[in-house]
Amino acid sequence: xxxxxxxxxxxxxxxxxxxxxxxxxxxxxxxxxxxxxxxxxxxxxxxxxxxxxxxxxxxxxxxxxxxxxxxxxxxxxxxxxxxxxxxxxxxxxxxxxxxxxxxxxxxxxxxxxxxxxxxxxxxxxxxxxxxxxxxxxxxxxxxxxxxxxxxxxxxxxxxxxxxxxxxxxxxxxxxxxxxxxxxxxxxxxxxxxxxxxxxxxxxxxxxxxxxxxxxxxxxxxxxxxxxxxxxxxxxxxxxxxxxxxxxxxxxxxxxxxxxxxxxxxxxxxxxxxxxxxxxxxxxxxxxxxxxxxxxxxxxxxxxxxxxxxxxxxxxxxxxxxxxx
Amino acid sequence: xxxxxxxxxxxxxxxxxxxxxxxxxxxxxxxxxxxxxxxxxxxxxxxxxxxxxxxxxxxxxxxxxxxxxxxxxxxxxxxxxxxxxxxxxxxxxxxxxxxxxxxxxxxxxxxxxxxxxxxxxxxxxxxxxxxxxxxxxxxxxxxx
Numbered sequence: 001x002x003x004x005x006x007x008x009x010x011x012x013x014x015x016x017x018x019x020x021x022x023x024x025x026x027x028x029x030x031x032x033x034x035x036x037x038x039x040x041x042x043x044x045x046x047x048x049x050x051x052x053x054x055x056x057x058x059x060x061x062x063x064x065x066x067x068x069x070x071x072x073x074x075x076x077x078x079x080x081x082x083x084x085x086x087x088x089x090x091x092x093x094x095x096x097x098x099x100x101x102x103x104x105x106x107x108x109x110x111x112x113x114x115x116x117x118x119x120x121x122x123x124x125x126x127x128x129x130x131x132x133x134x135x136x137x138x139x140x141x142x143x144x145x146x147x148x149x150x151x152x153x154x155x156x157x158x159x160x161x162x163x164x165x166x167x168x169x170x171x172x173x174x175x176x177x178x179x180x181x182x183x184x185x186x187x188x189x190x191x192x193x194x195x196x197x198x199x200x201x202x203x204x205x206x207x208x209x210x211x212x213x214x215x216x217x218x219x220x221x222x223x224x225x226x227x228x229x230x231x232x233x234x235x236x237x238x239x240x241x242x243x244x245x246x247x248x249x250x251x252x253x254x255x256x257x258x259x260x261x262x263x264x265x266x267x268x269x270x271x272x273x274x275x276x277x278x279x280x281x282x283x284x285x286x287x288x289x290x291x292x293x294x295x296x297x298x299x300x301x302x303x304x305x306x307x308x309x310x311x312x313x314x315x316x317x318x319x320x321x322x323x324x
Numbered sequence: 325x326x327x328x329x330x331x332x333x334x335x336x337x338x339x340x341x342x343x344x345x346x347x348x349x350x351x352x353x354x355x356x357x358x359x360x361x362x363x364x365x366x367x368x369x370x371x372x373x374x375x376x377x378x379x380x381x382x383x384x385x386x387x388x389x390x391x392x393x394x395x396x397x398x399x400x401x402x403x404x405x406x407x408x409x410x411x412x413x414x415x416x417x418x419x420x421x422x423x424x425x426x427x428x429x430x431x432x433x434x435x436x437x438x439x440x441x442x443x444x445x446x447x448x449x450x451x452x453x454x455x456x457x458x459x460x461x462x463x464x465x466x467x468x
Contacts, residue, residue: 109389130382137397141390179392 015069026065030103032057039096043089044225045218052209053097060104077206078106079173081149081195082185084211087257090185091145093211097183098143107181109141117151120165128161132168140179149184150194166198173204214257216246223261227291232269237293248301264299271295331438333371336411336427346395349412349430353391356414356426362386363394364415365401367408369467371436371457381405384415398430407433407468433459433468 027033036057039050059076066072078101082090095112102110115135122128136144146152152162173182184191184201188210195202214222220243227233234242242264249260272295276283300307334340344352356363364384368375381401385394394412401410410431413424437458444452459467 108392111389134383134385137385137393138387138389140388140393140396176392176396179390 019069021065021069023061023065027061030061030064030105032061032100032103035096035099035103039093042225043092044221045214046089046093046211049089049093049209049211052207053093053100056207057100057104060101060106064104077177077204078181079205080181080183080207080209081191081205082183082209082211083188083191085187085213085257087259087261088211088213089258090211091147093209094143094145094183094185098181101143101181107142108179111139111142112145113139113142114145114147116147117162120146120152120169121161123161125161128164129168132165136168136172136176136180140176143181143183145183145185148186150186150190153194153198155197166201170200170204216243216250219246219250219258219261222258223265226262226265230269232265232289232291235290235292238291238296241293241296245296245299245301252301252307254307265291267299268295271298328438331436333409333429333432333436335371335373336429338428343432344428344430349398350391350395352426352428353394353412353414357388357391359414359416359425361414361416361425363388364413365394365397365410366413367401367405367410367431369405369408369433369464370460371409372455372460378409378411381410402431405431409433435468 036050036054039053043050060078063072063076080097082094084090091114094114098107098110098112101107113135119135120128120132122131152166154160154162169182172180182205184205186194195205223242223246224234245264246261249255249264254260268291272291275292275295276287296302328334332339338344353363362384365381366378367381368378381404382397385397388394398410398412408431409429411427411429414426416423416425440456440458442454442456444454446452
């Protein structure tokens with residue numbers, strides 16, 4: 001790709017102002033519609049996010065056509081920050097973003113390297129720089145996704161190695177803009193504080209995308225999509241029960257949007273398996289794929305208005321019950 | 325008779341050609357990565373052909389998808405050792421192969437004095453030959 005641009009830069013041809021531009025053809029050639037459709041299909045809700053991605057894709061496409069016309073040659077800054085509560089689909093969108101950028105030719109390989117503080121920051125002096133550089137090298141030609149990026153900066157400890165990692169990242173984000181795109185993700189308020197104390201980071205990131213929380217209806221649609229992916233489905237009563245479950249769960253603590261829904265479904269599957277096992281008589285395929293209302297209503301959220309226990313605790317509790 | 329004008333070191337691939345450009349190096353590394361080989365950067369200032377093990381510049385780079393990271397490392401090495409020989413090696417870990425599949429120079433000193441041939445007379449009329457690099461008369465790091 002770089003060779004072709006060099007050739008264009010060398011040629012002194014200036015196209016007339018009324019040269020026709022076929023944006024549609026360019027759009028079709030890039031196949032982004034396919035990715036955008038997939039985004040629409042697989043991600044429920046997230047209206048503002050989808051709009052921003054569409055806008056970004058349009059901007060990049062127009063930039064590409066402009067480049068063909070010898071208009072501007074500077075590559076746009078593509079580093080992004082995704083902010084939002086847990087379970088709002090930041091990682092999933094980052095994956096799609098990598099694909100879109102790849103189709104538009106802004107990253108060469110289109111792979112996503114997902115890291116957290118542990119992968120970037122070392123444990124002793126002189127450990128951080130090689131570690132960060134190794135991750136950066138792996139991400140080159142693709143997208144580097146730093147989850148919970150605000151952990152990189154710990155203001156309470158001025159000798160924290162995170163700062164060193166940030167400095168290396170900043171340098172690479174500036175000098176290797178053509179080689180890699182950095183996406184920082186994290187909770188809104190913590191990321192705001194992170195950017196406030198690292199103005200260099202803020203100014204190098206052009207796109208700030210905020211992920212809103214899901215509504216109860218959207219969560220229901222997500223639940224159905226998740227079940228369909230695993231070849232399960234709700235019975236009619238179960239669907240009603242789950243529709244009651246969602247608003248109660250949303251008011252409880254540690255609510256993590258789609259992730260909480262996934263966990264709730266996992267527990268429902270566990271109860272379904274237990275129920276089928278206890279029933280013991282002849283089962284049909286329908287039994288295997290149907291989640292009944294009782295699988296949902298057995299949740300502690302209904303019975304005590306408390307959070308469900310995790311797998312280990314649940315096993316322990318069962319064990320205790322069996323003993324007594 | 326001058327068979328190798330400029331006394332250019334001829335080791336590894338492409339060494340009889342003019343020095344590779346960065347774009348050509350990138351293309352070669354891309355080929356190595358496509359085959360799943362681990363690429364590493366090494367340097368030395370002892371060009372003797374039997375000096376097989378050069379100093380490693382950082383660890384070999386595994387799991388890379390794109391040559392840009394390796395090129396960055398090559399440029400780092402060139403900056404640190406502008407007057408050393410720097411080579412790129414692609415290690416093939418396939419069972420039964422387990423050896424470098426590619427190796428080529430990406431940096432050489434500005435002035436290469438070349439090698440001298442010394443002859444040792446031994447029993448009878450027998451002659452033993454030794455290849456000796458003029459550069460290695462000086463201590464390490466002061467050779468070029």
